[in-house]
Amino acid sequence: MKKFKWVSTLLTAALATSLLSACGAGQTQTQPAQPSQEAPKADAAPAGPQEVNVYTARHYEVDDKLFEEFKAQTGITVNVVKGKADELTERLKREGNSSPADLFITVDGGALNNAEEMFQPMESETLNSQVPAQFKDPENLWVGISTRARVIVYAKDRVKPEQLSTYEDLATEAWKGKVLVRSSSSTYNQSLLASFIELNGEEQTTEWAKGIVGNMARDPEGGDRDQMKAIVAGQGDVGISNTYYVGLMHVSKDPEEVKVAEQIGVFFPNQETTGTHVNISGAGLLKSSKNKENAIKLVEFLTSKEAQTIAANENFEFPVNAEAELPDLLKGWGSFKAQELDYSALATNNKKATEIMNQVGWK
Numbered sequence: 401m402k403k404f405k406w407v408s409t410l411l412t413a414a415l416a417t418s419l420l421s422a423c424g425a426g427q428t429q430t431q432p433a434q435p436s437q438e439a440p441k442a443d444a445a446p447a448g449p450q451e452v453n454v455y456t457a458r459h460y461e462v463d464d465k466l467f468e469e470f471k472a473q474t475g476i477t478v479n480v481v482k483g484k485a486d487e488l489t490e491r492l493k494r495e496g497n498s499s500p501a502d503l504f505i506t507v508d509g510g511a512l513n514n515a516e517e518m519f520q521p522m523e524s525e526t527l528n529s530q531v532p533a534q535f536k537d538p539e540n541l542w543v544g545i546s547t548r549a550r551v552i553v554y555a556k557d558r559v560k561p562e563q564l565s566t567y568e569d570l571a572t573e574a575w576k577g578k579v580l581v582r583s584s585s586s587t588y589n590q591s592l593l594a595s596f597i598e599l600n601g602e603e604q605t606t607e608w609a610k611g612i613v614g615n616m617a618r619d620p621e622g623g624d625r626d627q628m629k630a631i632v633a634g635q636g637d638v639g640i641s642n643t644y645y646v647g648l649m650h651v652s653k654d655p656e657e658v659k660v661a662e663q664i665g666v667f668f669p670n671q672e673t674t675g676t677h678v679n680i681s682g683a684g685l686l687k688s689s690k691n692k693e694n695a696i697k698l699v700e701f702l703t704s705k706e707a708q709t710i711a712a713n714e715n716f717e718f719p720v721n722a723e724a725e726l727p728d729l730l731k732g733w734g735s736f737k738a739q740e741l742d743y744s745a746l747a748t749n750n751k752k753a754t755e756i757m758n759q760v761g762w763k
């Protein structure tokens with residue numbers, strides 16, 4: 401198996417340094433290395449590619465852990481390149497057919513749709529049984545691996561859940577100077593507005609954004625966690641955050657973050673109307689993939705009950721596989737009504753969403 405190891409090492413180095421021309425060496429469509437003299441016996445793992453190359457825009461520790469677990473179970477090494485979704489998309493386009501990447505993994509349905517032209521369908525009975533249709537591209541060009549809700553978070557000591565209702569309500573006089581939310585450069589906010597454009601139209605979305613900017617407790621700064629820290633510090637009473645950040649702070653190594661999480665309530669807005677905004681993380685198989693079978697195996701693993709349970713318990717995202725076991729925190733939040741919209745709307749409306757935020761002075 402020496403040869404496999406060599407190819408794998410070479411590829412890892414090449415990925416790290418972007419010396420991509422070296423990657424194709426010795427590779428064919430399905431076999432990156434010729435079986436060596438020490439080819440495995442019939443009862444050993446089958447000969448064939450023993451790696452999969454992933455470009456990922458996800459930034460969560462649990463992903464690395466799952467890639468390691470996949471390797472432990474299958475012997476397939478996962479080589480990872482991390483970056484921002486738009487940068488990786490551009491890179492994949494530039495690399496074209498010579499890209500070493502097999503899979504592109506990213507958060508945001510809009511980002512997945514923007515990359516769709518580079519994907520090929522993933523045909524797999526296992527995926528069909530593990531991932532319901534609402535969490536997949538209709539042609540299986542990408543498959544969801546987790547979802548997250550963008551909710552209202554609030555100071556438990558100052559706000560009663562009865563005072564909360566909708567995203568729209570956060571833009572009213574009642575919350576003047578009390579709203580905390582991150583900047584308009586965040587994809588999370590861009591997709592939130594893109595969903596509103598789809599559901600409520602541009603005019604109403606512009607009015608909402610104007611109202612939010614008028615109610616901000618401070619100019620946007622930091623990430624979702626920082627909004628919750630500011631709420632607990634008394635800078636404002638309510639904020640907008642992805643659910644999993646609340647979970648991550650609950651189990652943080654930083655005792656201050658744990659304290660913050662304990663004082664923050666989670667409210668799923670728009671339950672009587674359009675539903676809470678939910679976004680998706682997913683994986684697409686690149687047309688240029690040289691390790692197609694391994695790539696599909698990895699997505700099958702990531703959407704398995706086992707991996708989905710680990711991800712839900714450690715990253716607090718919602719699983720796409722209904723069999724996954726939820727941690728108490730997620731169970732405690734209960735079920736909720738999510739927006740009903742096609743994730744492609746997040747891509748289609750992204751530009752308009754950004755324009756609206758610029759127009760109303762959302763920094």
Ligand code: FE
Nearest residue numbers: 459507642645
């Ligand atoms: Fe995040």
